[in-house]
Structures are given as C-alpha cells and as structure tokens.
Amino acid sequence: MVRHIGQVSTDAFTVLAEPTRRRILDQLRDAERSVGELVDGLGVSQPAVSKHLRVLREAGFVTCRTAARQRIYRLDPGPLRAVDGWLDPYRRLWTRHLDALERHLDSQEQ
Amino acid sequence: MVRHIGQVSTDAFTVLAEPTRRRILDQLRDAERSVGELVDGLGVSQPAVSKHLRVLREAGFVTCRTAARQRIYRLDPGPLRAVDGWLDPYRRLWTRHLDALERHLDSQEQ
DNA sequence: CGCTCATATACCTTGACGGTCATATGAATG
DNA sequence: CATTCATATGACCGTCAAGGTATATGAGCG
Numbered sequence: 434m435v436r437h438i439g440q441v442s443t444d445a446f447t448v449l450a451e452p453t454r455r456r457i458l459d460q461l462r463d464a465e466r467s468v469g470e471l472v473d474g475l476g477v478s479q480p481a482v483s484k485h486l487r488v489l490r491e492a493g494f495v496t497c498r499t500a501a502r503q504r505i506y507r508l509d510p511g512p513l514r515a516v517d518g519w520l521d522p523y524r525r526l527w528t529r530h531l532d533a534l535e536r537h538l539d540s541q542e543q
Numbered sequence: 544m545v546r547h548i549g550q551v552s553t554d555a556f557t558v559l560a561e562p563t564r565r566r567i568l569d570q571l572r573d574a575e576r577s578v579g580e581l582v583d584g585l586g587v588s589q590p591a592v593s594k595h596l597r598v599l600r601e602a603g604f605v606t607c608r609t610a611a612r613q614r615i616y617r618l619d620p621g622p623l624r625a626v627d628g629w630l631d632p633y634r635r636l637w638t639r640h641l642d643a644l645e646r647h648l649d650s651q652e653q
Numbered sequence: 654c655g656c657t658c659a660t661a662t663a664c665c666t667t668g669a670c671g672g673t674c675a676t677a678t679g680a681a682t683g
Numbered sequence: 684c685a686t687t688c689a690t691a692t693g694a695c696c697g698t699c700a701a702g703g704t705a706t707a708t709g710a711g712c713g
Binding site for chain 3: 561588590
C-alpha cells in the first residue's frame with residue numbers, strides 16, 4: 434500500500450542481517466576508513482566489500498567522501514537510531530521485569 | 544571458529560529482518576496470543592505463520608505453552624535485549640552528537 | 654596522454670528463504 | 684474410538700541476495 438517514488442532503500446533490519454555488514458559498521462565505529470582498509474581485516478574480496486558498502490550507503494548507514502584516489506566511508510547514526518527507536522516499546526519488557534523484581538525484593542525487606 | 548553442537552539457531556538480526564516476524568512480535572508485545580489469533584490480523588496463511596513462529600521460537604524470541612487444543616505464544620525479551628546490547632557501543636554516536644551540540648549551544652550563550 | 658592505483662559494476666552460480674498446497678500430529682469430544 | 688479442531692511439517696516452487704572472477708570507471712602521476 435505504500436507508494437515509493439524512487440528506489441526503495443532496503444530496510445534497516447535487512448541491512449543488519451548480514452554479518453559482514455555488521456563487521457563493517459564495527460570497523461567504522463571508531464574511525465572512518467577507506468575501502469582498502471575495510472577489505473583488510475574483513476577477509477572478503479574487494480568487490481564484495483564495495484557491494485556491502487553500496488547497500489549500507491543506500492540505506493543511510495554510511496556516507497562517503499572522495500579523498501584523492503580513495504573513498505573514505507563514515508558511519509551515519511541515523512538508521513541505528515531508528516532501530517533503537519523500534520526497540521523502544523519493547524524495552525518495558527525488561528525494565529518492567531526489573532521493576533517487578535525490585536518490588537519483590539522490597540517486599541522481602543524487613 | 545565457533546563450534547555448535549546441535550542446530551545453529553538463526554541469529555537475532557536475521558530473524559528480525561523478516562517483516563512478518565516483526566509484526567508477530569508487535570502483536571505479542573501487549574499480550575500472549577494463540578496461533579489462530581496471530582493468523583487473523585496478519586493476512587498470511589496459517590502454515591506460514593507457524594513457520595515464522597518456529598523460527599522465532601528457535602531463536603528464543605518467543606516461548607509457547609499448550610492450552611487445550613491451542614498453543615499460546617508469548618514474547619521472551621532475551622534476544623531483543625541482546626540487540627539492545629549490540630546497539631550499546633553505537634549509542635555514543637548520537638549521544639556524543641548531542642553533547643557536541645550542547646557544547647556548541649553553550650558556547651553560543653552570552 | 655598513457656599508466657596505475659583505488660574502487661565500482663557486470664555477470665554468473667549457488668544457497669537460503671518465504672509462500673502455498675497438501676498432509677501429518679495430537680488433543681479434546683461425543 | 685472416530686471425528687474434528689488447532690497447529691505443525693513436508694514437498695515444491697520462485698525469488699533474491701551473497702560471493703567470486705573479470706572488467707569498467709576514474710582520479711592522479713610520470
């Protein structure tokens with residue numbers, strides 16, 4: 434029912450489902466990196482990495498800038514915040530559990 | 544390198560990548576439900592729902608108990624907490640941004 | 654301007670997954 | 684104990700995505 438004008442960017446969970454992509458995000462967590470740097474330490478071919486980067490880019494997880502002959506990729510927090518937001522209504526499941534536990538412990542006090 | 548003894552349970556992100564499964568979780572957020580109740584309101588065939596429930600079960604997202612002829616499914620917070628935990632090191636990306644913004648705004652004050 | 658380094662794309666093969674239809678299980682019920 | 688209701692499983696099909704190899708693009712350099 435939802436109309437999309439242009440390209441439908443893959444949804445965040447689908448993007449995160451790929452282990453290699455999560456490892457890429459891990460690598461970008463602390464610093465931005467060139468494609469070559471990502472290829473080393475991932476143990477995957479360069480084309481594979483480039484394809485994952487494209488997916489990540491189109492879903493907004495990363496941005497890239499050109500520096501000389503390299504492309505430097507950088508993490509964008511947006512989609513991860515969205516996932517965080519999706520989790521929000523579920524969070525009470527465990528915080529409430531904690532609350533209940535606390536009440537229980539409180540009732541045990543004397 | 545990790546050895547698994549029995550069935551390798553699908554990882555949490557892969558499970559969440561499926562929209563129908565997320566809708567099932569949504570439905571279980573407020574109350575436990577039977578398979579039939581889930582089938583209504585999902586618009587998917589009963590076998591499809593059962594298969595998704597199996598995936599969710601094996602990944603620990605839901606538990607089920609038998610009540611008369613029905614199977615009642617209930618949400619288990621475990622794997623969602625794990626996802627929440629995975630997000631943790633990324634969270635500073637936006638909290639830091641906030642910090643930076645605050646510092647900026649502070650510096651603008653007079 | 655031809656060469657090379659860094660990255661992206663094309664093409665192909667393979668494997669996993671979701672859906673449906675048909676059928677099996679298994680508990681309640683008459 | 685046969686039947687029926689609720690759910691699970693199996694067989695089959697179509698789709699899609701990931702990985703690899705080969706190749707195209709494109710910026711910098713001699």
